[in-house]
Amino acid sequence: MIRLLRIQAPGIPLERMPDLLNDFGGDAGELLDELDAELAAQVGRLAGQRESIARLRAAGAAPGLPPELASFLALFAASPSSGLAKFDSEQSVLLAHFAGEDGMSHVARFYEQLGGPDLILAVADISERFSRLGPDSTAQDITELIESFMTTFAPVVA
Template identity: 40%
Template sequence: MRSSELAALAGVTVRALRHYHQVGVLDEPPRSANGYRRYDVHHLIRLLRIKRLTALGFPLAALPDLLDQPDAEAVELLDQLDDELAAQIQRLEARRAVVAELRRDRGAPDLPHELARHFAAWADADAPATLARVDREQTILVAHLVGEERLPRLAQLYERMTDPGVMAASRKLYARMDELGPGSDDAEIERLADDLAAMVAPIVAEFQAAGDDDLDLDAVAPLLSAYTGDVLNEAQRRVLARVESRLSAPA
């Protein structure tokens, strides 16, 4: 029979058949005078065994020994396969738990689930769309750079920022920030910087006092500056620079 006939009988694709030849689990038969490979029933039986073993989860690399010495190899390989399947189940259960948490909190799936609730709250608070996007993209960057081990610590800060009182104040400040543009004068920029710093400073101090170690964001600062330099206008960047200066000044 030809390759297409063999593949149809076994319920695989011709491409899979060629792949089995390439990795060495199925021998290639000689070609007939017309150039076609001619398979027989022995090839079909081996192909059915390959299909069964791969369906169970055995990797192709393990098949040659298992196909040629099934009784000698089966017990050890089944033990290994069971361990791997158990590990896969654990990973899937953990992933499903994250999906359930995101669904419950209406969190965005492109954000770390530890922080996604913050942005769901911001969506409910009707934050200005442009600044909400900036906040979201900055958070993606910060979360990646601080690493998974520090995410629970970072989540504490975001949890504090979603306090109803803080949210109400933030919404007003964000609206003022969103209105800044070329016509904004120095006095307006200074007032907004003062108000932002006054809101953020106690939260940062409380956050730092609550932890045994500080969350070091020094490595993040240059990339955040590069990002805000691209997405914020000059007046907005000046406000952020003044807020940073006020927060870093000695008490």
């Protein structure tokens, strides 16, 4: 019984225990290597999760947001239009999903540029004007917004 408890302590699965009870070295080393690799992967995932939580806390962002974009989105959280902040958050979550892990660093760099002191006010202005568009908007309103959009974002996209 004590041997069973000792074998279970490092996390050895129950189905592997009978083989190990009479094994004094053979498969035990291989099994321990497998368990160690599995635990290292779990520790890595947990460390990544903790890092994500820390970034969300530092930015004061909700858990559903990509941590890499949370600080940028927090800039818009103070916007007078709560609908705008919600729209920006939803669009960012969608963009992060499509970018995936491999593209996230590019998206984060793009958002860092948008959140820079030179652009943040222009981005806020364009977003606010976009949110006011509606059925009564004139063609001139739309054209002016498109021109502002192009002027502001063309250097960032390039």
